């Protein structure tokens with residue numbers, strides 16, 4: 412801990428946890444005075460393993476962003492509305508606005524006879540599942556609009572009728588989600 416106070420004197424520790432991925436370690440998360448997220452990994456006998464700062468809080472550390480040619484002060488380097496870290500996790504490309512991450516999964520549940528749509532969300536945006544029935548030009552919202560949180564996956568059951576098999580689904584996003592706040 413003394414080492415940490417030299418590395419980052421303004422660090423405000425928010426969470427200390429132990430991981431057991433491979434070798435057990437301490438993970439110390441917190442924020443710096445300028446709002447950056449800081450994550451420190453320490454071995455159980457006190458050796459510093461890594462210290463990482465994420466200024467734009469997009470889940471990719473500054474060093475890795477610079478190494479990859481991304482902007483460490485812009486959570487959405489290619490300007491397509493998806494944060495860099497989310498794009499990496501979900502099959503998007505943070506460098507290429509034409510490669511969007513996969514937000515949506517749709518499967519049919521035989522037992523309950525419904526379509527189940529899963530929408531993965533992230534902080535800072537509100538999400539709405541929409542459907543377009545065969546032969547209709549209109550996108551219609553299904554289920555509630557909800558705000559994104561880190562790694563949140565929302566399941567939405569879609570009743571099956573004659574047209575469902577031919578329906579198209581999409582997820583619309585609007586800025587302004589806050590996991591602590593009410594959506595509507």
Ligand SMILES: [Ca+2]
Pocket residue numbers: 465466467468469470471472473476483
């Ligand atoms: Ca970052």
Ligand SMILES: [Ca+2]
Pocket residue numbers: 486487488489490491492493494495498504505
């Ligand atoms: Ca992006």
